[in-house]
Each structure stands twice: as C-alpha cells, then as structure tokens.
Amino acid sequence: MEISARLLEWYKNHHRSLPWRKTRDPYKIWLSEIILQQTRVNQGLPYYLNFIETFPTVDDLARAPQEQVLKLWQGLGYYSRARNLHKAAQQVVEDGGIFPTSYKDLLTLKGVGAYTAAAIASFCYDEVVPVVDGNVYRVLSRLMGISSPINTTPGQKEFRALATMLISKKDPATYNQAIMEFGATHCTPKNPLCNSCPFQTDCVAFNMGKVDELPVKVKKTKVKNLFHHYLVVLTPQNKTILQQRPQSGIWAGLYEFPFVESIGNLLFHELREDQVFQELLGGVRFRESVYNQDPIVHKLSHRKVHAYFWVIETETEIPNAITRDEAAEKPVHVLIERFMREFWNITKE
Numbered sequence: 001m002e003i004s005a006r007l008l009e010w011y012k013n014h015h016r017s018l019p020w021r022k023t024r025d026p027y028k029i030w031l032s033e034i035i036l037q038q039t040r041v042n043q044g045l046p047y048y049l050n051f052i053e054t055f056p057t058v059d060d061l062a063r064a065p066q067e068q069v070l071k072l073w074q075g076l077g078y079y080s081r082a083r084n085l086h087k088a089a090q091q092v093v094e095d096g097g098i099f100p101t102s103y104k105d106l107l108t109l110k111g112v113g114a115y116t117a118a119a120i121a122s123f124c125y126d127e128v129v130p131v132v133d134g135n136v137y138r139v140l141s142r143l144m145g146i147s148s149p150i151n152t153t154p155g156q157k158e159f160r161a162l163a164t165m166l167i168s169k170k171d172p173a174t175y176n177q178a179i180m181e182f183g184a185t186h187c188t189p190k191n192p193l194c195n196s197c198p199f200q201t202d203c204v205a206f207n208m209g210k211v212d213e214l215p216v217k218v219k220k221t222k223v224k225n226l227f228h229h230y231l232v233v234l235t236p237q238n239k240t241i242l243q244q245r246p247q248s249g250i251w252a253g254l255y256e257f258p259f260v261e262s263i264g265n266l267l268f269h270e271l272r273e274d275q276v277f278q279e280l281l282g283g284v285r286f287r288e289s290v291y292n293q294d295p296i297v298h299k300l301s302h303r304k305v306h307a308y309f310w311v312i313e314t315e316t317e318i319p320n321a322i323t324r325d326e327a328a329e330k331p332v333h334v335l336i337e338r339f340m341r342e343f344w345n346i347t348k349e
C-alpha cells in the first residue's frame with residue numbers, strides 16, 4: 001500500500017475528534033489554524049470555542065473593536081497573530097465577505113503564510129496543495145531517511161517537492177490532516193510509537209537506528225555584539241601606539257590600536273577608568289575627541305564589532321610610540337585600515 005493510503009487508513013482509526021475537523025467553513029478553519037500556530041491543541045481549543053461564540057461570522061470579527069479581539073486573545077501570546085487576524089477579517093469583509101477560495105488568493109490575507117493557505121485551500125476546497133509544518137518535516141525525514149536541514153531554503157524545497165509528490169490527489173484534505181496528526185500524536189519528536197507504527201518495516205530512520213537524529217536542523221549561532229573602543233594616541237611628535245594581536249583567533253598577528261572591549265556603549269569617563277586605558281595613559285595629561293559618533297560596524301561569522309575611535313592627544317611622549325609613517329607600514333586589520341584611510345589619508349598599496 002502506498003504511503004498516502006496507509007496514512008489515510010491510520011487516520012481513520014486514530015484521529016482526535018476536534019471541532020474544526022467537523023466543518024469546511026473557511027472562517028472557522030482559518031481561525032483554528034491561526035490560533036494553533038505555536039500553540040498546543042489543549043491550550044488553543046478554549047480560545048477557538050470562545051472566538052466562535054463571540055464572533056460567529058467573519059463579519060462580526062471584522063466589526064469588533066481591536067481591544068476586544070486582543071482581550072479575547074489574552075494569554076495566547078504572539079499578539080501580532082491577533083492583530084493580523086482582525087485585519088484579515090476586515091480584508092475579507094471589504095472584498096464582499098467571501099473568503100478567497102484558492103491557495104494563491106488566500107496568501108493575500110494578512111498573517112496567512114504558505115502553511116495556513118495550504119491548510120484552508122485543501123481542507124475547505126480540496127485543492128491539491130500539501131501542508132508542510134514541523135510535523136510533516138519530521139514524518140517525511142524519518143520515513144525517507146532525509147537528512148537535509150529543515151531550516152534551510154534548499155532543505156525546505158526538497159521536502160515541499162516530496163510532500164507535493166506524496167499528497168493524495170483524490171482526498172488532499174484528509175491526507176493533509178492525516179500526516180499532521182500522525183506527526184503530532186504518533187511520530188512525535190520524543191518517544192515516537194515505532195513499535196506500533198504502520199510504517200515500521202519501511203521507515204528508513206527506524207531501520208537505521210536514526211530516529212533520534214532526524215529531522216536535522218542547522219544550529220544558527222547567535223551573533224554576539226561587541227564594542228571596541230580604539231585608543232588612537234597622538235603624541236606631540238605625531239607618534240602613535242599600535243599593538244599586535246595574538247597569533248591565533250580573528251585577525252591573528254595583525255596590528256591595531258589598543259582598545260577597550262565592552263558589551264555595550266561607553267561614555268568617555270567610563271572608558272578612562274578601564275584598566276587598558278589606565279595602563280596606557282594613567283598619569284598622562286591629554287585632550288580627547290571622538291572620531292566617529294556612529295560606530296563602524298564590522299560583521300564576523302559569530303560576532304558583530306561596533307568600533308569607536310577615540311583620538312587622545314597627549315601633552316608628553318609615550319614609551320613605545322611609533323611614527324605615523326611607521327604605523328602605516330604595519331599590517332592592520334580592516335577596521336584600523338578604514339580609520340587610517342579616512343582619518344590619516346593613508347592607503348596601503
């Protein structure tokens with residue numbers, strides 16, 4: 001038996017009885033789908049019932065004050081969903097009170113993306129368009145043993161193409177319900193019910209012992225914001241200080257002005273209290289000015305450096321200072337190069 005037929009068979013015997021499954025009214029299906037985004041069924045159900053009771057038609061919802069809609073939504077979180085719900089209801093009413101009847105037209109409604117449009121188009125109008133949500137990714141990746149990451153564009157394209165191939169052309173509505181229900185209650189993220197699974201003999205993940213490894217998601221590393229306050233010392237003899245970076249890590253071995261690193265912006269009086277500043281210029285008389293009020297931002301793979309350059313004109317010479325010409329000869333990293341080019345008119349060949 002092909003996959004879609006087995007899914008339909010499984011669904012017939014195992015699906016939960018939920019109110020939005022007993023209707024083909026696009027208003028009610030749409031309401032349920034928006035409420036159930038990022039929300040568990042048990043939590044969303046009372047909200048769905050409450051909305052239907054308070055606003056029996058899309059017209060009632062459209063004409064309600066926004067505050068009433070938000071109040072009813074209270075506790076569900078992601079309030080933009082409620083605002084979009086209200087706006088989309090007004091869109092429908094402005095267009096004559098009839099819900100769009102195709103996947104393509106449903107996408108024009110505020111807050112309706114590919115998943116919701118596919119759900120409404122298939123459940124209400126039998127359009128052959130697959131829903132692809134987290135449940136579907138999980139079921140397909142395990143069943144077929146696909147390790148393409150589900151949070152990348154090529155991965156998502158691959159799964160969508162597969163879902164389009166597998167969907168029942170005869171009964172797309174029940175097929176879509178079935179694969180999502182199967183993912184939600186049987187092939188669950190943790191402890192899937194493999195031992196009573198109708199797909200066990202064919203399931204690639206089960207047979208290769210990879211159930212816990214699929215689906216694959218690429219880890220998105222969080223970009224860290226760093227603030228570098230470079231101290232551009234200028235002595236009476238027009239000398240400055242450069243220091244070399246360690247031989248490993250970013251900009252390994254390159255030169256730069258001494259700098260104070262912070263996780264936020266600093267005022268000058270905070271900067272001068274820093275140990276780096278004190279070791280360099282403690283006890284020296286100087287006049288300071290800031291070269292750039294807005295930071296020069298440089299993105300690295302996991303970091304975003306916000307660079308400020310503080311020009312410190314000292315009244316006396318500083319040990320280890322070098323002339324600006326000598327400084328211009330040193331290999332420097334991109335931020336220093338930019339400062340030298342813009343402030344000192346120095347361009348390295």
Ligand code: SF4
Pocket residue numbers: 139142143186187188192193194195197198199200203204205206211
């Ligand atoms: S055998 Fe397990 S992993 Fe494979 S489809 Fe069934 S429940 Fe999912």
